[in-house]
Amino acid sequence: MTLDVVPPVVSELSLVGRLAQRWRSSLQLRVAATTFLLSGVVVALLGLYLQQRLTDGLLSAKVTAALTELDAGVTKADATLGSAYASDPAETETIVDSLFEDLKRATPTGLYDVALITTSSTENGRISGEISDTSIPARLTASVGEGNKAYAYAPLRYLDGHTVEGLIAGGPVISTGVGPYQLYYFFPLDQEEATIALVRRVLLTVGAMLVVLVVGVAALVTHQVVTPVRQAARSAQRFATGLLEERMRVRGSDELAQLATSFNAMAASLQSHIQRLESLSRLQRRFVADVSHELRTPLTTVRMAADMLHQSRSQFDPEVARSAELLQTQLNRFELLLADLLEISRHDAGAVELDTEPVELQQLVRQVVDDVRVLAERRACDVVLDLPGDPVVVDADARRLGRVLRNLLGNALEHGAGQPVEVSLRAGDGCAAVSVRDRGPGLRPGEAGLVFNRFWRADPARSRHTGGTGLGLSIALEDTRLHGGWLQAWGEPGRGAVFRMTVPLRVGASFAASPLPLDPTETESTQTAPAAPQPRDPVAAVLPGQPGMPQ
Amino acid sequence: MKGRVLVVDDDPALAEMLGIVLRSEGFEPSFVAEGDRALAAFRDFKPDVVLLDVMLPGTDGIDVCRQIRAESGTPIVMLTARSDTIDVVLGLESGADDYVVKPFKPKELVARVRARLRRTDEPAAETLAIGDLEIDVAGHVVSRAGGSVALTPLEFDLLTTLARRPRQVFTREQLLEQVWGYKHAADTRLVNVHVQRLRSKIERDPEHPEIVVTVRGVGYKAGPP
Numbered sequence: 001m002t003l004d005v006v007p008p009v010v011s012e013l014s015l016v017g018r019l020a021q022r023w024r025s026s027l028q029l030r031v032a033a034t035t036f037l038l039s040g041v042v043v044a045l046l047g048l049y050l051q052q053r054l055t056d057g058l059l060s061a062k063v064t065a066a067l068t069e070l071d072a073g074v075t076k077a078d079a080t081l082g083s084a085y086a087s088d089p090a091e092t093e094t095i096v097d098s099l100f101e102d103l104k105r106a107t108p109t110g111l112y113d114v115a116l117i118t119t120s121s122t123e124n125g126r127i128s129g130e131i132s133d134t135s136i137p138a139r140l141t142a143s144v145g146e147g148n149k150a151y152a153y154a155p156l157r158y159l160d161g162h163t164v165e166g167l168i169a170g171g172p173v174i175s176t177g178v179g180p181y182q183l184y185y186f187f188p189l190d191q192e193e194a195t196i197a198l199v200r201r202v203l204l205t206v207g208a209m210l211v212v213l214v215v216g217v218a219a220l221v222t223h224q225v226v227t228p229v230r231q232a233a234r235s236a237q238r239f240a241t242g243l244l245e246e247r248m249r250v251r252g253s254d255e256l257a258q259l260a261t262s263f264n265a266m267a268a269s270l271q272s273h274i275q276r277l278e279s280l281s282r283l284q285r286r287f288v289a290d291v292s293h294e295l296r297t298p299l300t301t302v303r304m305a306a307d308m309l310h311q312s313r314s315q316f317d318p319e320v321a322r323s324a325e326l327l328q329t330q331l332n333r334f335e336l337l338l339a340d341l342l343e344i345s346r347h348d349a350g351a352v353e354l355d356t357e358p359v360e361l362q363q364l365v366r367q368v369v370d371d372v373r374v375l376a377e378r379r380a381c382d383v384v385l386d387l388p389g390d391p392v393v394v395d396a397d398a399r400r401l402g403r404v405l406r407n408l409l410g411n412a413l414e415h416g417a418g419q420p421v422e423v424s425l426r427a428g429d430g431c432a433a434v435s436v437r438d439r440g441p442g443l444r445p446g447e448a449g450l451v452f453n454r455f456w457r458a459d460p461a462r463s464r465h466t467g468g469t470g471l472g473l474s475i476a477l478e479d480t481r482l483h484g485g486w487l488q489a490w491g492e493p494g495r496g497a498v499f500r501m502t503v504p505l506r507v508g509a510s511f512a513a514s515p516l517p518l519d520p521t522e523t524e525s526t527q528t529a530p531a532a533p534q535p536r537d538p539v540a541a542v543l544p545g546q547p548g549m550p551q
Numbered sequence: 552m553k554g555r556v557l558v559v560d561d562d563p564a565l566a567e568m569l570g571i572v573l574r575s576e577g578f579e580p581s582f583v584a585e586g587d588r589a590l591a592a593f594r595d596f597k598p599d600v601v602l603l604d605v606m607l608p609g610t611d612g613i614d615v616c617r618q619i620r621a622e623s624g625t626p627i628v629m630l631t632a633r634s635d636t637i638d639v640v641l642g643l644e645s646g647a648d649d650y651v652v653k654p655f656k657p658k659e660l661v662a663r664v665r666a667r668l669r670r671t672d673e674p675a676a677e678t679l680a681i682g683d684l685e686i687d688v689a690g691h692v693v694s695r696a697g698g699s700v701a702l703t704p705l706e707f708d709l710l711t712t713l714a715r716r717p718r719q720v721f722t723r724e725q726l727l728e729q730v731w732g733y734k735h736a737a738d739t740r741l742v743n744v745h746v747q748r749l750r751s752k753i754e755r756d757p758e759h760p761e762i763v764v765t766v767r768g769v770g771y772k773a774g775p776p
Binding site for chain 2: 301305363391
């Protein structure tokens with residue numbers, strides 16, 4: 001299954017914006033990032049702790065060894081110097097020298113160094129190895145001077161200039177004869193340093209690997225969960241665009257497989273419903289076409305025969321002649337009704353297509369007015385046109401728009417009680433509107449919403465002698481809807497009625513407001529005409545007394 | 552004026568009724584019920600106008616229309632039960648000059664037939680130019696650089712109407728009146744389809760017409776000569 005889903009359009013976003021978008025849109029990224037943060041913190045803490053413990057262990061062993069060595073050295077020095085008593089400094093020097101040599105000899109070469117330092121005299125201390133006596137921190141000297149054994153970590157400065165981290169342990173040598181001496185041992189910690197560094201490196205490597213592993217596992221697991229979900233989303237998207245064959249692949253029997261199975265079941269059910277509706281609609285269309293043909297052919301013959309009879313009615317008896325007349329007029333009615341029924345049935349079946357072209361509305365209005373001239377003359381009704389000077393051109397199906405206007409105008413002439421009918425045309429923002437106003441009995445409250453109902457009549461008690469099939473306004477509404485426009489009615493008892501058609505300049509384009517008011521009393525009562533409030537439902541009617549309130 | 556009308560319709564009652572009406576108006580009708588035999592009947596009878604039902608057993612009306620158009624420019628009026636855009640346009644595109652939707656009134660039909668016969672009146676000797684075409688009105692010949700272009704009478708009328716007033720923009724309604732002879736309530740799709748058909752015959756590039764030019768929102772006019 002190849003999936004080509006166009007990603008949502010990301011236009012001109014900054015890098016940060018894109019990252020933020022990615023962050024919001026990818027569960028996998030969020031999980032991986034969170035896991036990285038958490039596991040990173042845990043591994044870092046763990047590593048620090050381990051390293052600390054290891055360092056402590058290493059150093060405490062060193063300290064113990066150093067103190068043991070120091071004890072031994074101090075005891076030896078005490079013994080040597082404590083028993084010696086010499087007034088001659090040269091002799092003392094010799095004793096101390098020999099002691100130092102003894103101490104030096106006891107140190108394994110290179111492992112550590114020893115220093116015997118006097119604090120009272122100006123004589124230099126004795127130091128084995130190449131260590132400078134400036135390595136000994138002052139606070140250690142002070143502590144030893146107070147008679148304590150002490151140790152400190154300090155860099156060991158060698159005479160050649162290089163320094164090594166070290167442990168220095170020192171203790172006082174108790175002597176009676178010669179001036180106070182202090183004995184120091186210098187333990188270089190370079191090996192321990194190296195060990196600790198190695199351990200740190202190992203810990204870092206292992207920690208990093210661990211974090212990578214954990215993040216990888218998290219990403220993998222999320223991927224395993226997210227992929228089917230993404231696939232489901234894509235499948236749903238494709239299904240929604242009309243690819244009814246779209247299904248998800250079912251693997252295994254886990255929760256995700258259940259998701260896929262449920263999705264597929266839903267898709268199959270929807271598909272079968274849609275297909276049934278489609279085949280119904282196809283059947284309906286087919287039926288309409290068949291009825292159309294099967295009914296119209298005999299009707300044509302009947303029509304022509306009736307016409308022949310009607311033309312020669314002067315030769316018949318009065319009763320037969322009247323019958324021929326009745327036949328003729330009722331055939332007209334029957335034809336109109338059949339045409340309207342077939343038309344609305346085509347609308348119901350969705351079998352209507354728009355044949356759009358640029359239509360100049362002024363011209364269309366004039367033509368429609370011309371078409372209904374006979375009816376207007378019969379009703380003794382004037383038609384007053386209010387057309388703008390600039391041509392108003394919309395992309396529309398001229399035949400259908402013309403039929404809408406013919407219906408509205410015919411309706412107004414039928415119910416206009418001989419009063420003038422006003423037809424206004426205005427271009428608006430992205431749309432154009434035509435309103436037809438009559439000054440007949442108008443509509444009672446609530447009727448504005450009913451006028452578009454099929455076979456609805458303003459007064460059931462009123463005789464049916466008015467022309468029209470009762471479907472005209474319903475078809476007009478469907479035709480307007482097909483253009484993406486509005487058809488609305490307003491009426492008040494005694495004040496006439498207004499029917500307003502608003503169509504977009506291009507079929508299906510959206511627009512916000514009609515340039516003509518639906519309720520004419522608004523402009524009559526106030527000189528500055530406020531914009532007519534628009535009902536949200538484009539085909540809703542407006543109740544009298546409640547302008548702007550959709551029913 | 553005696554006109555020979557070939558009626559191609561499979562409904563015997565309607566055919567008979569059409570015969571009655573046509574005869575009462577002074578036409579001379581002839582009948583054929585099957586589409587398969589329509590072309591042979593056309594060749595035998597040599598009608599001035601053909602009335603052709605779209606729905607026929609065997610070869611349907613659209614195909615019959617193409618067959619007749621392939622060898623003659625005789626006016627064809629389609630009888631259709633459907634006013635859907637697709638059916639009408641399909642009929643017109645297959646070469647019909649006009650159509651009437653059932654159920655029609657006898658007067659309406661007769662008016663259409665007469666309108667198609669009207670142009671047999673003797674035209675004045677006249678030569679017109681439009682684009683790089685030359686029109687011999689009396690001889691009913693359109694030629695381009697010596698070679699003639701075959702047009703049906705209706706297409707010829709459409710072209711000459713535009714060519715007579717080179718700078719005038721004709722609305723579809725004006726063309727319906729002047730070419731078809733209809734004053735009211737005719738379908739402007741007639742004009743659209745026939746302009747397309749005419750263009751496909753006379754334009755060098757029908758996608759970018761230079762002889763019959765569309766004036767958006769208004770209609771058509773002749774291109775610069």
